[in-house]
Amino acid sequence: MLVVGLTGGIASGKSTVTSLLKAHAIPVIDLDILARVAVEPESYALSALVRHFGDSILRSDGTLNREALGSIVFNNEKERKVLNSIVHPAVRRLLAWELAKAWLRGEKICVVDAPLLIEAGLWKLCGAIVVVYCSEILQLQRLRSRNNLSLTDAQARLSSQRPLSEKLDYADYVIDNSGPIGDLQNQVDSVVAKLHKRAGWSWVVSWLVPPVGIVRAALRVGWRLWFQGVGKKKGRSTRGEKKAEEIEMRDRRRRSSAAS
Incomplete structure (x- = not known):
């Protein structure tokens, strides 16, 4: 079973991505629920x-x-x-x-939805990591609009979390939620296809012969940590990392169009 860590930041759109993943019949373990x-x-x-x-x-x-x-x-x-x-x-x-129950059910892929996946060190247990990204400017705008917050309060909430730009260094796949829902859907579909390919057919062997699954999981984690260098600075950028001025002007035009 391929364990996939899904993370993002406040107002980045991770909940929407979770819903889209569930629509693909992929089981999702919500760590917010487990925390309660x-x-x-x-x-x-x-x-x-x-x-x-x-x-x-x-x-x-x-x-x-x-x-x-x-x-x-x-x-x-x-x-x-x-x-x-x-x-x-x-x-x-x-x-x-919960992961043990998913494995017993014979799941090919299981997603762990965790806002603090990186901060809590849970990324080390994952065979793949998906980061839902948008720029900090968009995060602030969405947070203020959604929660009716002042700029100061929104910035305080955002600063209490690890910047999304730093989480990119842990990502195997980045879903850039800077555009319309249709674009987001297409990106999720693409990532799901890649996850199925990554899981391959050998997951059946791991399921039928548990010792094989344990060894493969340990080797995968070791490979990611020591050879792939997950978490090390990659200098990665995404389509969402645009100049703040461009984003601000675009959103102003959108608000003006909505008001007229």
Whole structure:
């Protein structure tokens, strides 16, 4: 089974890409959902969070108050690292179980949808990585329009994440979401075809003979880390990396046309 990591940034369009992948009957494991499951009441992770951050992060019904926790860690790198050190291992365990179930079902490809795929180090477990990209200017514009945020608030949210331009160094495939939905659809179709080709026919052998699958997975990860140099600077650029002035003028013209 080819495990594919899908990542992007806030307002980059990753959710739309996820929907398009599901339309191809490709199973998608959403790590945001697993992160919520990991901190359900009476879970070890939630108990550890309460011990560190206090009861103020709990709602009256004993569930996690994400807004209260977010206000603590949003601009505090030290506390955010503590949060990640508690939640990430719990999420990894849940992810391992979901991948095992996908393998038992005989899936050829399984996508792991993870906004923090790179930051959490989960990219090392993937046989291929897809990055959904758009320029920072477009991210800001979409974020402000979608969430009705001021420029300052939108920039603060964006700066709390790793820049998309840095994630390109980890990408095997880049889906550039700077244009219309039709263009995005075509890119997703193309990437899906390439993923099926990458998985090949030998995935059947790996499924039928588990030891072979384990060895192949270990070899693939080792090859990507030490020979392909995934994560090292590649100097990659995409169609979405245009001059900020061009993007701003284009969007101004679009807004003017919509208003007239």
